[in-house]
Amino acid sequence: xxILIIGAAGMIGMRLAKSITKDAFMGRINxxxxxxxxxxxxxxxxxxYKIKTGDISDPKIISxxxxxxxxxxxxxxxxxxxxxxxxFQKGWxxxxxxxxxxxxxxxxxxxxxNGSYKPKFIYTSSLAVFSGPYPDAINxxxxxxxxxxxxAQKLVGEILISEYSRKGYLDGIALRLPTIVxxxxxxNKAASSFYSSIxxxxxxxxxxxxxxxxxxxHWFASPQSAVGFLKHAAKLDFKKLxxxxxxxxxxxxxxxxxxxxxxxxxxxxxxxxLIKRIPDKKIENIVKNWPQNFIADRAIQLGxxxxxxxxxxxxxxxxxxxxx
Amino acid sequence: xxILIIGAAGMIGMRLAKSITKDAFMGRINxxxxxxxxxxxxxxxxxxYKIKTGDISDPKIISxxxxxxxxxxxxxxxxxxxxxxxxFQKGWxxxxxxxxxxxxxxxxxxxxxNGSYKPKFIYTSSLAVFSGPYPDAINxxxxxxxxxxxxAQKLVGEILISEYSRKGYLDGIALRLPTIVxxxxxxNKAASSFYSSIxxxxxxxxxxxxxxxxxxxHWFASPQSAVGFLKHAAKLDFKKLxxxxxxxxxxxxxxxxxxxxxxxxxxxxxxxxLIKRIPDKKIENIVKNWPQNFIADRAIQLGxxxxxxxxxxxxxxxxxxxxx
Numbered sequence: 271x272x273i274l275i276i277g278a279a280g281m282i283g284m285r286l287a288k289s290i291t292k293d294a295f296m297g298r299i300n301x302x303x304x305x306x307x308x309x310x311x312x313x314x315x316x317x318x319y320k321i322k323t324g325d326i327s328d329p330k331i332i333s334x335x336x337x338x339x340x341x342x343x344x345x346x347x348x349x350x351x352x353x354x355x356x357x358f359q360k361g362w363x364x365x366x367x368x369x370x371x372x373x374x375x376x377x378x379x380x381x382x383x384n385g386s387y388k389p390k391f392i393y394t395s396s397l398a399v400f401s402g403p404y405p406d407a408i409n410x411x412x413x414x415x416x417x418x419x420x421x422a423q424k425l426v427g428e429i430l431i432s433e434y435s436r437k438g439y440l441d442g443i444a445l446r447l448p449t450i451v452x453x454x455x456x457x458n459k460a461a462s463s464f465y466s467s468i469x470x471x472x473x474x475x476x477x478x479x480x481x482x483x484x485x486x487x488h489w490f491a492s493p494q495s496a497v498g499f500l501k502h503a504a505k506l507d508f509k510k511l512x513x514x515x516x517x518x519x520x521x522x523x524x525x526x527x528x529x530x531x532x533x534x535x536x537x538x539x540x541x542x543x544l545i546k547r548i549p550d551k552k553i554e555n556i557v558k559n560w561p562q563n564f565i566a567d568r569a570i571q572l573g574x575x576x577x578x579x580x581x582x583x584x585x586x587x588x589x590x591x592x593x594x
Numbered sequence: 595x596x597i598l599i600i601g602a603a604g605m606i607g608m609r610l611a612k613s614i615t616k617d618a619f620m621g622r623i624n625x626x627x628x629x630x631x632x633x634x635x636x637x638x639x640x641x642x643y644k645i646k647t648g649d650i651s652d653p654k655i656i657s658x659x660x661x662x663x664x665x666x667x668x669x670x671x672x673x674x675x676x677x678x679x680x681x682f683q684k685g686w687x688x689x690x691x692x693x694x695x696x697x698x699x700x701x702x703x704x705x706x707x708n709g710s711y712k713p714k715f716i717y718t719s720s721l722a723v724f725s726g727p728y729p730d731a732i733n734x735x736x737x738x739x740x741x742x743x744x745x746a747q748k749l750v751g752e753i754l755i756s757e758y759s760r761k762g763y764l765d766g767i768a769l770r771l772p773t774i775v776x777x778x779x780x781x782n783k784a785a786s787s788f789y790s791s792i793x794x795x796x797x798x799x800x801x802x803x804x805x806x807x808x809x810x811x812h813w814f815a816s817p818q819s820a821v822g823f824l825k826h827a828a829k830l831d832f833k834k835l836x837x838x839x840x841x842x843x844x845x846x847x848x849x850x851x852x853x854x855x856x857x858x859x860x861x862x863x864x865x866x867x868l869i870k871r872i873p874d875k876k877i878e879n880i881v882k883n884w885p886q887n888f889i890a891d892r893a894i895q896l897g898x899x900x901x902x903x904x905x906x907x908x909x910x911x912x913x914x915x916x917x918x
Binding site for chain 2: 358401411412413414415416417419422425426429430432433436437513514
C-alpha cells in the first residue's frame with residue numbers, strides 16, 4: 271500500500287507521518303511519500319519515507335505525485351485563514367485549485383486504468399465553512415455559509431470531492447476539523463492562536479494574553495485526536511458515507527472560563543495567574559462569529575472519536591511536550 | 595448603462611433581452627450586448643443590440659466581454675443537467691470554470707480601476723443544488739447537497755459569487771430558479787421535459803406522455819416569472835443580501851394531478867385526455883428526488899414575486915404562444 275501525505279511538514283502532517291510508520295493498522299505499507307513546500311523535519315526513521323518538495327499549485331508536481339498511484343492521499347496542504355484572507359489569489363490557488371488539480375489528475379489515472387486505480391482522498395476541511403447565527407449546537411444538517419476566503423475555499427474543495435466521489439473516480443472524504451489545541455511551539459498571527467497560548471505559555475512559565483471575554487465557547491480537539499481522525503478515515507468503509515462526503519468531527523465544546531478552570535485543576539492558580547486579560551476588539555469580533563458547539567452524531571456513528579474533555583486535551587500536551 | 599447577457603440565445607435569455615429594450619426600468623440603457631455560442635434569433639429591434647458569439651469557456655472571449663465594463667452582467671449560459679451528467683468536463687468548463695473566469699476578469703477590472711468598476715453579476719442557479727430527504731417544504735436554511743454534476747457545478751458557482759461579493763469585487767446574486775414551465779417548442783431529453791409537454795402538446799392538439807405517478811409534486815415558475823426575477827435582481831439593492839448571495843426563488847408547488855386539473859379547467863377534458871400514462875422508472879427515479887415545495891420567505895421579502903397558481907402559468911403560455 272502506498273500513502274501520500276501532502277502538507278507533511280505541518281504540525282498535523284508530521285504527527286500523522288510518524289504515527290503511520292509505528293502502526294500496522296493499514297496492513298503492509300510499501301511506500302510513504304511526504305510532500306510539502308519545505309522538507310518535513312523528521313529525524314528518526316527517515317529511511318521509512320520518500321521526501322519530496324515543491325509547489326502544490328504546480329500541475330506538473332501534482333501529475334508527478336499522482337503518477338505514483340498512491341492508494342491513500344492525504345491532502346493537508348493549506349494556506350491558513352489569516353493569510354488566505356490577505357492574499358486572495360494564493361489562498362484560492364493552494365486551497366482550492368491545487369485540490370481540484372489533484373482530483374483531476376486522479377480522474378485521469380482512473381480513466382487510463384479503466385477504473386482499477388481509485389484511491390482514497392482524505393481532505394482536511396474546517397469549521398470556517400460555517401457562519402452565524404448558530405443554534406445552541408450545530409448538527410449535521412446545518413448549512414455552510416462561509417464568511418472568510420479560507421472557508422469558501424475549503425467548501426468548494428468539499429463539493430468537488432463529493433462530486434468526484436459520486437462519479438466514482440475516487441473515494442473522498444472532507445473532515446471538518448475542530449480547532450486544534452494545544453499547538454506546540456510559538457504563538458502565531460492566527461486569530462485562534464491565543465486558544466493554545468493561554469494554556470501553553472503558563473505551563474511553560476510564561477505570561478499569555480487573553481484578548482476576548484471568558485464566556486466565549488469554542489470547539490476543540492487535540493493534535494492527537496486530529497491524527498486519530500485522519501487514521502480512522504483511512505480505515506473507514508467509504509460506502510457508509512453515501513453521497514455526504516463532508517463530516518463535522520466530534521470535539522470538546524468549552525468556554526474560555528472552563529479552559530482556565532481545567533488548567534488550574536491541573537497546574538494550580540499560580541500557573542493560571544499568568545494569563546493576562548488584555549481585550550482586543552478586533553480578535554473578539556472574529557472569534558465571536560465562530561461555532562461554539564456541535565452535535566457530531568454522524569461522525570461518532572462512523573467511529574470517529576474525540577477527546578473527553580478539555581482537561582484531557584491539556585494533559586496530552588503536558589505528556590507529549592513537557593514531560594518528554 | 596451597459597448590460598451584458600451571456601447565454602442570450604436561450605429561451606430565458608431571449609425573453610430577457612426583448613423585455614429590457616421595452617422597459618425603461620433601469621433608466622437610460624446605452625448598450626445591450628447579447629452573447630452566446632450561436633447568435634440569438636432576435637428579429638425585431640435588432641439594432642438595439644450588439645450581438646457577439648463565441649465559446650464562453652475561452653478566457654480571451656471573457657476578457658473581451660468584461661473589458662467593455664458592463665454595469666449589469668447576466669450569466670445565464672449553462673450546460674443543462676442531462677448533458678452535464680454525461681459530459682463531465684464540458685459541464686465543469688461551462689457551468690463553473692467559465693463563471694469563475696468571468697469573476698476573475700471582473701476582479702482584474704475592479705483592481706485596475708481602483709474599485710470604480712464594480713458591476714452587478716446576476717447568475718441563474720438551480721434547485722439541483724438540493725437533494726433529499728426533504729422536509730415538507732424547503733426553507734431558506736436548508737443545506738445544499740447536490741447529487742448531480744449540474745447541481746455541484748451551480749453550487750460552486752454560487753460560493754464563488756458570494757466570496758467575490760464579500761470581498762467587494764462585484765455585487766453578485768445567484769438565483770435558484772424553479773423549473774420553468776410551460777416551455778415553448780418541442781420536447782427535449784431533459785428528465786423534466788414532460789412537465790412542459792403534458793401541458794403544451796395537448797393544448798396544441800397532440801398526445802403527450804406522462805412517465806411518472808400523478809401524486810409527485812414539484813416547484814414551478816413561468817418563463818415570464820423567470821424574466822421578472824432577472825429584472826427585479828437588476829433593480830435590487832444588493833446591500834439587503836448581506837453575505838447570503840444565493841436565493842431560493844418563489845414558485846408554485848403543484849402535483850401532476852393538480853397540473854392536469856388546471857389544464858382541464860382551462861381547456862376541458864378533451865384536451866387533458868391527450869395525456870397518456872406510460873410509466874418510465876428511469877425518469878421517475880430522477881424526478882422523485884427533486885424538491886417538491888419551498889418556503890421562499892427571503893426572496894419574497896426582497897420583492898421577488900412568482901405566479902399565483904398553475905392555472906396562471908398555463909394561461910400565460912396560451913396567451914403568448916397560442917393566441918398570438
